[in-house]
Amino acid sequence: MLNQNSEDVSALGCSDSTTTDAYATIVNAGSEGTCLAASSDSYSSIKPTDMKLADGSTTFALKYENSDNNCSLLVGLICDDNAEIWTSTALATSSGDGACNYQTTLTSKNVCASFDLNALWTFLDKYDFIWGVLLIVGGIFLCFFGRKLFKAAIFMVTAILVVFLILLIFYTTFLEDTTEVWVGWTVLVVSILLGLVAGFFMMKLERVGVSLLAGWGGFLIGVMINEMALYKVESSALFWSVSISCGIIAAVLSFFIFEHVLINMTAFAGAYMLVRGVSMYAGGFPNEFTLAE
Numbered sequence: 001m002l003n004q005n006s007e008d009v010s011a012l013g014c015s016d017s018t019t020t021d022a023y024a025t026i027v028n029a030g031s032e033g034t035c036l037a038a039s040s041d042s043y044s045s046i047k048p049t050d051m052k053l054a055d056g057s058t059t060f061a062l063k064y065e066n067s068d069n070n071c072s073l074l075v076g077l078i079c080d081d082n083a084e085i086w087t088s089t090a091l092a093t094s095s096g097d098g099a100c101n102y103q104t105t106l107t108s109k110n111v112c113a114s115f116d117l118n119a120l121w122t123f124l125d126k127y128d129f130i131w132g133v134l135l136i137v138g139g140i141f142l143c144f145f146g147r148k149l150f151k152a153a154i155f156m157v158t159a160i161l162v163v164f165l166i167l168l169i170f171y172t173t174f175l176e177d178t179t180e181v182w183v184g185w186t187v188l189v190v191s192i193l194l195g196l197v198a199g200f201f202m203m204k205l206e207r208v209g210v211s212l213l214a215g216w217g218g219f220l221i222g223v224m225i226n227e228m229a230l231y232k233v234e235s236s237a238l239f240w241s242v243s244i245s246c247g248i249i250a251a252v253l254s255f256f257i258f259e260h261v262l263i264n265m266t267a268f269a270g271a272y273m274l275v276r277g278v279s280m281y282a283g284g285f286p287n288e289f290t291l292a293e
Helices: 006-011 118-126 128-145 150-171 181-204 206-228 236-253 258-282 288-292
Strands: 025-027 035-037 046-052 058-066 071-079 101-108
Touching: 046 071, 128 150, 128 258, 150 181, 150 206, 150 258, 181 206, 206 236, 206 258, 236 258
Parallel strands: 071 101
Antiparallel strands: 025 035, 046 058, 058 071
């Protein structure tokens, strides 16, 4: 079963803290009363992936893994807008895996996204070691040299935003989970080229570029506010409203208090990107956007 809280698992006879604190626990695995932790108590033990269903289609899934006992649980998430209650299939041993690797599917209207970014996150998570380096290098530059070399910072942030916007458009309209990997890379390369061109022209519009730079920092402040407290409201609309509002406020303020906003926003955005890049390797930092959903 998926561990919703420690009391549920304890009521089923699981008393070991490694099973009560885990995000996923297998109850009665192998024999009556046996409890196995299919994950740890860390977000790093949960990874997004794809799952192939019996009908040949592919769905977004979460994989829980426990490196201490080599157990795992693969949960395929199936959207059904008409499902009043969630349902799951019986646990089955994953094909080709050992006895402690299980899989199931969960069908519910609560796993339906207002727009589909599953393929995008799956693609990005697959190569997180690359994005980690880019975020660390970009974060250090923006944090310590963003004000002094603000034209270069404008170029970098503009390119990042254009790339993200193009990927967002493509993965919410044309591309799906089953899209070939080379297609994803092609879209990424083209979006980077367009981002570089946009960044070059934005350097010429210095004042607008500074507002964009400040807006990026403000948006990340909004994201951090959501991650610290507002995630408890469990509202995707609130996440986007707060994040975008903080970005707009910072962009507008840059026209009136140029120096202060530029220094603070570049420092904060760089620091956030640096820490986010380190998290790609250290783990424990959930995806901000899937957390919002």
